[in-house]
Amino acid sequence: MTEKVFLLPDLGEGLAEAEIVQWRVAVGDTVTVDQTVVEVETAKAVVDVPCPYAGRVVALHGAEGEVRPVGQPLITIAEPVAERAAATEPAGHAVYREEERAGSGNVLIGYGTGHGGARRRRRPRLVAVDAPTTPASAPAVAGALPALVISPIVRRLAREHGVDLRTLRGTGPGGVIRRADVQAAVDTTADPGQGPATRSEPEPRTGGPAPVGATDVRDVVIPLTGIRRAIADKLSRSRREIPEVTIWVDADATALLQTRAEINAARPEQPVSILALLARICLSGLRRYPQLNARVDTEGQRIVQSAGVHLGIAAQTDRGLVVPVLRDAERLTTTELAAELAATTAAARAGELPPARLTGGTFTLNNYGVFGVDGSTPIINHPEAALLGIGRIVDKPWVVDGQLAVRKVTQLSLTFDHRVCDGGVAGGFLRHVADCVEQPALLIATV
Template sequence: MAVVKEFALPDLGEGLTEAQVVRWLVEVGDVVAVDQPVVEVETAKAMVEVPCPYGGVVTARFGEEGAELPVGAPLLTVAVGDAAGEAGPGPGAGASSGAASGAAAAGPSAEEGSGNVLVGYGTGAPVPRRARIRRPWAPPGPPQAVPRPDDGAVWSDAPVTGGAGGGRQAVGGAVTGGAVAGKVAVISPLVRRIARERGVDLTRVRGSGPEGLILRADVERAAAAAGFAPASAPAPASPAPAPGPASPVPASAAEGERIPLRGLRGAVAEKLGRSRREIPDASCWVDADATELLAARRAMNELPGAAKVSLLALLARICTAALAEFPELNSRVDTEAQEIVLLPAVHLGFAAQTPRGLVVPVVRDAHTMGAAGLSAEIGRLTEAAREGRITPAELTGGTFTLNNYGVFGVDGSTPIINHPEAAMLGVGRIVPKPWVHQGELAVRHVVQLSLAFDHRVCDGGTAGGFLRYVADRVERPAVLLRTL
C-alpha cells in the first residue's frame, strides 16, 4: 500500500519566514522524481524553485498561485511506494493507473526521498509580478484533499473569542457560521490580533484564502459588517444638502488600485522604513571633476586583450581605498550592547535595477580586489540579478553600499542607508559643465558625490574626510598608485 507523505515549505535560509507561490510546476496526478522542482516561489530575496524530496504521485497541492505561505506550511502530498499505482492519488485527483505505475517504475529513487531539499534559484523567463499574482488556480473536479494524519489540516492553536461546542476547524474547509471552539483556520498572528481587537469571532468568519484560510481582509469585512469602527476613525460628518444628480463612481475606481507590499517590494519597504526609524543619518555632498578618471578608464580598456573595466568598478576601488583610511564608515551599531562594531572586511553592496525592482548584490571581500576583479564580479552579479538567478546569500551581508543613480539621468540624491550598514555613497551622472581648471575656465566632466552616514558612528569631520578622499581620487586617479 502506498504511503502518502507531506512535503512542507522548507527553510529557504537567510532568516526568510514566508514565500509567495508564483507558479506550480506540477499538477495533481503527475509523477514526480526525487529532487524534481514542483513549485516556484518568490521570497523577499529572490525567485526560488523548490524541489520535492520524495518520488511518487502528487495527490494534493496546498496554496493557490499568489498565496503567501509560511515556512513549514504544507506544499503538497505525494503517494510513494511500490503500490502507489494501486492506491492512486485519492478521490477526484484524476491520476491514471498508468501514470501511477510510472512512479513505481522509476526505480528505488521513486520509493524514498533524498532526505534533503536542494533549492535552485531563478527561472529562465520570469513572469511579470502583476500577471502572476492574479492567475487563479481551480482544482479540476472534486476536492483534491487526501486523508493524512490529523485529517491533513493546518491548525491554529490560538484561543478564539466566543463560540461553543467542540471539535477543530481545518484550513481545508471554509467556516460557514457554525460555532467551533478552540481551533480555527488562521495562521497569521496579526490576523488573530486584529480579530481580538475588533471583537470578531473567528469561528464565524468564512475564509477567502487558499484552502479556506482566514485572511486579514476577511476579518476587516466581518468587523465592518458588525459596525465596528477603529478608535482613531473620525466621527461621521453631518449630512450635507444633497447635490444635483451625478454619475455614480464605482467604489473600486474611487479607492484606486491596491498593490500588496509583498516579496521584494515588501522587503525593501521594511528595510528602508527601519533605516529611517533607527538610524540618525546625515548627508554631505561635493562636486568632483571626473575628466581624468574617464581618461584613465579609456586607457585601461584600450590595452590589447585586457578585460574591460567599468566606471562603477573604478568607483568601487576608490571606495575600498577610502574605507581603509576611514574604517568608521565600514561598521555597524550593536544597539543591544551599545557598541560600534568596526568590521574587518569590506563587503561592498551596489544598487542594481532589475525587472523585479531594486536589489543590492554584494561583492564579498571587495577590499582584496583590483579594478578588473571588481568589474568582473559586479558584471556577474548584475546579470544574475536581472535574470532572477541571484541567491539570497548574494543579496545579504553588505557592510557599505555604492549607489550609482546617475544611470537614471539625475545629478544628486540623499540616499537612505541600507540598514544595518553605517553609510552609503551616491554617484550622480557625469556631465560636461563649466569648471575652473588650473586657473582657467574650461568645460570638464563633473559628477556629484553624496554621502549618507550614521551620525552615531562618526561626526561630520570623518564623513567629510571620507568624501573628500573619494573626490580627490576621482579627480586624480593616479594618486591611487601609492596605495596599490
C-alpha cells in the same frame, strides 16, 4: 500507497514565508525525488523548490500568488509502499548540508532522500515555457512557439490577463519575452472601443494612468508582498533607527574617464567600467577611514567595524531595488571587480541570486546617475553605516588653472550614520573619494 506531506522548508536567512509564483506540477502528476515542484518568491529571491518524495501528486496546498508560512504544508504526495520502505525521515523533515546549517544560503537539496552528495542544477536564465509546464487539461495551441521567459513577473502578468506565452514572440535578447510584450498582447486583445481590457466586475486598476476621456477612474491598489514589503520594512527601519546625515561635493571626473579609456584600450578583452573604478576608490577610502565600514549593535551598545569590506551594489530590477553583495571586495583587483560587478548585477536583474548574496553588506555604492539625476539623499541600507551615491556625469563649466573650461562633472554624496563617526571622518572619506576621481593617480599612492 501512503501519503507524505512536504512542508515549505526554511529557504535560508531566517525567512518566515514565501509567495507561490508558479506550480510546476498539477494534481495527478507523477513526480520523482528532488524534482522541482514549485517556484516561490521570498523577500530576497525567486527559488525553485524540489520535493523529497516520489509518487503521485494528491494535493497542492496554496494557489499561485498566495503567501505560505515556512513549516506549513506545501504539497501532498501519494508514495508507493516500496518508496516508503526506503524513506528514512518523517514527513516534512528536511536534511541540510553542513554549509546550509551554517547559514551559507545554498538552496536545499535532498531533504533526507539519501542524495546528500547530489547537487541541484541552477535554474537557467532562459526558462522554456512549453506543453509540459501547463496542466494536462489545457488545450493545445496551434502554431505555439517555445517561449523564453526570465522574469517571474512576466509570467504572473501573463496569467493575470490570460495571455498564453507560447503565442508570443519575445523582443528581448535571444527572443526573451519581456513585460512589454505581454502588455502589448493584452492591449491587442482589448476591445478597440473601450481602450484596455476591463473585467465584467468592478475591480481596482492594476497600474498606469486612466485612458484620456475615461469616466471609470479607480484607485490603483498594489499589495505590499515579497520583495516590495521587504524593501518597505528595511527602509522604514533604517529611518527609524539611524540618525543619518548626507554630505556632498562636485568632482571633476574628466581624468577618471580618460583613465578608463586608456585601461580599456590597453586591455580590451577585460574592460573596466566606471562603476568598477568608483568601487576601487571606495575601497581605498574605507581602508583609510574604517569607521564607515561598520554597523551599530544597539543591543550590545557597541560599534562593530568589519574586518573585510562586503560591498553592496544597489541594482534596480523588475522585482524592485536589491543590493547584491561582493564579499571581501578589497581582495579583488580592479579587473576582477569589473567582472564581478557585471556578473552580479546581471544575475540580480534576472532574479538568479540566492538570498545569501543579497545580505551581509558592510558598505553600499549607489550609482543613481544612470537615472539621469544629479544628486540624492539616499537611505542607508540597514544595518550598514554609510552609502556613497554617484550622480550623472555631465558637461559643466569648471575652473582649471584659473581658466574657465568645460569638464565632465559629477556629484558625489555620502550618507552616514552619525553614531559611528563625526563630520571630520565622513568629510575626510568623501574628500578622498573626490580627490581620487579628479586625480586617479592618487590611488597608486594609497593602495
